[in-house]
Amino acid sequence: MIVTCPFCGDRPSEEFGVLGDAAPVRPADPAGDPEAWYDYVYLRANPRGAHREYWHHVGGCRQWLVVTRDTTTHDIAAVEPARLAKQTAPEKGEP
């Protein structure tokens, strides 16, 4: 896979660390509803198809990115800086 980093250009995937699914949103209140925390920490839509995920350009600019990638073809549709990406991403793709 070649990831087009918005800062560094086309880079091989092995320069990156993958954190995973960008959909779960951290609950605001640490002492809040345990169900919300359970959902955030453990449950995943795990779609077959388009998947928005956090990648870290560890071996490059060290920026966090949101990569939209197809989990069946590994094709990458979009790469955006994480801080500019929308926080609550709609869950795309067929589960």
Next chain:
Amino acid sequence: MRYGWHSVLKQAFEGLAAVAPAWRTPEPKPVYDVVIVGGGAHGLATAYYLAKEHGIANVAVLEKGYLGSGNVGRNTTIVRSNYLLDGNVQFYEKSMQLWEGLEQDLNFNAMVSQRGVLNLYHSDAQRDAFARRGTAMRLHGIDAELLDRDQVRALVPFLDFDNARFPIQGGLLQRRGGTVRHDAVAWGYARGADRRGVDILQHCEVTGISVENGRVTGVETTRGRIACRKLALATAGNSSRTAAMAGLKLPIESHVLQAFVSEAIKPYIDQVVTYGAGHFYVSQSDKGGLVFGGDIDGYNSYAQRGNLPTVEHVVEAGVAMIPGLSRLRLLRSWGGVMDMSMDGSPIIDTTPVEGLYLNCGWCYGGFKATPASGWCFAHTIARDEPHALNAKFRLDRFRSGRVIDEKGGGARPNVH
């Protein structure tokens, strides 16, 4: 036909015409007591034990591809019971004991080979961790031997003992561990289940699950609707998708794991040997090829193939452990889709939907679990509650904080 010397003789004289198919190819019935989704090792073993242990034989196994086209035919065939944590230790040892009697039980040659599994250690800290694991195993009556460097050298002399960065100090050996011919496990269980009346329906993909008033009533498939009283999911890498058909969201991500086989060479590696300074495991198949693997690729994937950086990573670890490996040509590589759970341990349980049962989260270690998984899942389905052996593999353990995290990796499926 019962297999034995008499059937070998008969076939020698009568030729291929005397070889009966090992299982039937029936048409789907409109309704079954139990429908099992997934014709991998776990689904087939579940069907076998449902019929054998619980007398429930009005069962169908629905497989979307051909039998054994999933992970059961893609794994590196390693079996062992060298676990540390409560819940895992007892379960995997039960599996090992079932492996030991499996071929007699199934009347099928699964090539169970207890050639030993040797885990190498490269530092004092790792030795201490292995000593602890070995002690825990022995306390449960499981065999484990902590070997020093010379004892390891006597078994596998060609390792890179004096590697500058990761010298080999010794290893933890489980002699009862080893390998089993993976396809034969699927075929043996399929034949055993079929003989007890189970219908095996290939090329039958489940596309929908009907739930009425909180109860499962049947499935939609590419071969029509099939009604059932109980529905059991054993769909490995596709668990999130099948569970979603019943409205469940799982603590699981699908990831790809690759495996490799070299050209065939003369007998070289007698055991399964694993590297302690990186992720690499190798054994030699009876055809002579070295079969090996390493880490998952590390990103969500439903593709049954991985990428080149992982190939390089695995081979680097391999050559660091066995320098001679660099002289071999790689014959083939392939991938399978893992159902990586959030704590690295499996789920065998009932679900909030009545009549729906779940078997998933095997990560890359579910082949060795096959017999116990089928045995426990059958019990769970028949009795509507888990057996003591899978009582810790509950779906709600994540909610309640009772995770079983052998590796201590936390809720990060791509690092388990």
